[in-house]
Amino acid sequence: MDRSDDILSQRNTRGYRLIIFRQLQQAIEAMHRPEEVLQWLASLIVQRFDVAIVQFWTCASRLQGQPSAQLRAMAGQSSFQPAYLAGDKVAITIEQIARGQHTSPAQPVEQVFPLYLASLLQRYGLSYCAYCSVDRNVRFVSGEDTLPQDTSMGLIFVALLLFQRYPDHSLISTVGAVLEQALVLAERHGLLLPVSSGPLLAPQDAFSQEPLSVLSHLVPRRKQVAGLMLSSNPFAKSITISDKQALRLYEAIDGQLTVGQVCRRIGMTLDEAHIAFQVLLGLQCVELFTQEGEPVDADILFKNS
Amino acid sequence: MNTMLLPNLLDVSFCLVALFIAVRSFDIYASLRQSRLFILGLSMLLVSLSTAADFTASYVKVVALHTDWFLYIGQAVGFLFILLSLVPGSDRYLQRLMNLNVLAFVLLLIPLLLSAALPTLDPTARAVLGSVRLFSCLFILIAYFSAYTNKPTSFSLLMSSAFFFFTVDYLLNFTQYFVSDASQYFFRDVGDITGVIGLVMLVAAVSLD
Numbered sequence: 001m002d003r004s005d006d007i008l009s010q011r012n013t014r015g016y017r018l019i020i021f022r023q024l025q026q027a028i029e030a031m032h033r034p035e036e037v038l039q040w041l042a043s044l045i046v047q048r049f050d051v052a053i054v055q056f057w058t059c060a061s062r063l064q065g066q067p068s069a070q071l072r073a074m075a076g077q078s079s080f081q082p083a084y085l086a087g088d089k090v091a092i093t094i095e096q097i098a099r100g101q102h103t104s105p106a107q108p109v110e111q112v113f114p115l116y117l118a119s120l121l122q123r124y125g126l127s128y129c130a131y132c133s134v135d136r137n138v139r140f141v142s143g144e145d146t147l148p149q150d151t152s153m154g155l156i157f158v159a160l161l162l163f164q165r166y167p168d169h170s171l172i173s174t175v176g177a178v179l180e181q182a183l184v185l186a187e188r189h190g191l192l193l194p195v196s197s198g199p200l201l202a203p204q205d206a207f208s209q210e211p212l213s214v215l216s217h218l219v220p221r222r223k224q225v226a227g228l229m230l231s232s233n234p235f236a237k238s239i240t241i242s243d244k245q246a247l248r249l250y251e252a253i254d255g256q257l258t259v260g261q262v263c264r265r266i267g268m269t270l271d272e273a274h275i276a277f278q279v280l281l282g283l284q285c286v287e288l289f290t291q292e293g294e295p296v297d298a299d300i301l302f303k304n305s
Numbered sequence: 306m307n308t309m310l311l312p313n314l315l316d317v318s319f320c321l322v323a324l325f326i327a328v329r330s331f332d333i334y335a336s337l338r339q340s341r342l343f344i345l346g347l348s349m350l351l352v353s354l355s356t357a358a359d360f361t362a363s364y365v366k367v368v369a370l371h372t373d374w375f376l377y378i379g380q381a382v383g384f385l386f387i388l389l390s391l392v393p394g395s396d397r398y399l400q401r402l403m404n405l406n407v408l409a410f411v412l413l414l415i416p417l418l419l420s421a422a423l424p425t426l427d428p429t430a431r432a433v434l435g436s437v438r439l440f441s442c443l444f445i446l447i448a449y450f451s452a453y454t455n456k457p458t459s460f461s462l463l464m465s466s467a468f469f470f471f472t473v474d475y476l477l478n479f480t481q482y483f484v485s486d487a488s489q490y491f492f493r494d495v496g497d498i499t500g501v502i503g504l505v506m507l508v509a510a511v512s513l514d
Contacts, residue, residue, distance in 0.1 A: 168455070169455060170455070170456075222338055224339060224340060224341065224396055224399060225339060228339055228341055228342070229341050229342075229345060229390070229391060230391055230448065230449065230452040230461065231452050231453075231455075231456050231458045231460060231461050232458065232460060233460045233510065233511060233513045234330070234333065234339070234341070234342055234345065234511075235329050235330075235333065235511050235512075236513060241336060241337065247336055250336070250337075251336065251338075285337065285339075
């Protein structure tokens with residue numbers, strides 16, 4: 001079994017993401033620029049997940065009529081990396097990726113890049129690529145950008161992964177989740193600044209408030225367990241909600257009401273709901289969203305519990 | 306040896322195992338609201354009913370009950386819905402699949418209730434319906450085996466094994482109509498034995514913790 005299989009076949013991928021998150025929590029204290037966070041992440045992905053080359057790009061979240069893709073960090077298994085990977089031609093492809101689907105599984109490079117660029121990549125044995133993007137309402141500190149940046153506009157972070165052989169299919173979703181966590185941490189440490197947006201409360205701002213007060217304004221939704229029936233026994237005890245309070249809360253979730261409203265309906269205090277949510281999130285059967293419908297990283301909300 | 310012993314043993318065990326899975330699925334669905342569990346429950350109830358009807362029909366002599374229609378269609382539809390529920394999809398997809406499953410279940414009660422009035426299932430219809438059942442099982446086997454290769458778990462391994470034996474059972478069942486009369490019993494009996502082994506694997510899979 002190769003190294004990537006070893007990592008990804010672990011029963012608890014969520015647990016592994018938490019390990020990376022905690023390592024980054026420590027490492028970020030010594031970082032001063034968001035590029036350092038991305039560089040740390042790129043090196044870790046290359047080292048741990050057997051990826052030949054990892055790049056992190058950013059693009060403006062809305063089309064500006066001029067190219068906005070910028071390479072922020074890059075790491076590779078070999079010290080010799082093709083120079084054209086940082087060039088304009090790749091930037092054009094990244095711009096297209098940022099406007100398209102958020103995640104793409106590994107596919108042959110010729111399906112993503114122009115043919116001449118794909119054949120250059122193939123000469124280095126880079127036959128497959130995968131990508132994921134994360135759209136966030138953040139900006140870099142002024143002066144850090146080589147391109148002019150609209151401070152009222154968020155950024156799309158694109159992770160581009162190049163492989164010599166076909167990778168595990170769950171790798172890209174793991175990278176997406178890790179990138180999202182890293183960006184939230186970078187925001188919390190002031191390495192990324194919030195855009196001067198309207199009155200809506202961005203999730204990252206919400207985390208700086210009291211956790212219970214934040215929780216009461218979030219909207220819980222029931223989640224269909226992805227691996228249920230395929231890789232996990234639906235009748236196993238670990239799947240069922242044995243905690244009575246958690247079950248009561250779970251049954252009251254309708255996907256519309258906020259946590260505060262659900263608690264009022266079933267006569268549960270926020271403290272009790274907080275504990276019940278930890279049980280439900282542990283079973284991966286609920287998700288939390290802001291009232292605007294943005295998903296919230298519950299790991300951060302419950303990190304001190 | 307009684308020639309009906311093995312088929313009856315398979316019918317009764319299949320009926321009980323499917324019923325157990327159906328009851329357990331609905332029980333957990335009541336609290337977890339996972340659509341896949343509802344589909345599994347209803348599909349297994351259909352499979353259980355179809356084998357129960359087949360078993361009952363072999364003992365009822367007053368009227369000729371042609372429950373083969375319900376047996377073949379019920380199992381084909383049951384396995385097809387299980388297969389469709391394994392396909393990764395949105396909540397909306399699963400909700401629609403649930404509704405469709407309920408509709409199919411209600412419609413399938415018609416051939417069951419009309420089994421005394423229905424004609425005998427002719428070999429062509431038997432072959433067509435048998436092949437739907439066979440391919441549904443084959444694709445479920447592929448889905449579980451693929452899940453196992455991506456993320457090896459005991460559950461997906463046992464489910465792959467169970468559906469491998471069901472596929473072999475249905476394949477032998479399907480083939481018996483294309484061989485000489487002398488070989489028919491051999492194909493049917495070997496098919497029934499693999500079916501029972503498949504059931505043991507299925508029980509082992511759903512008993513894992």
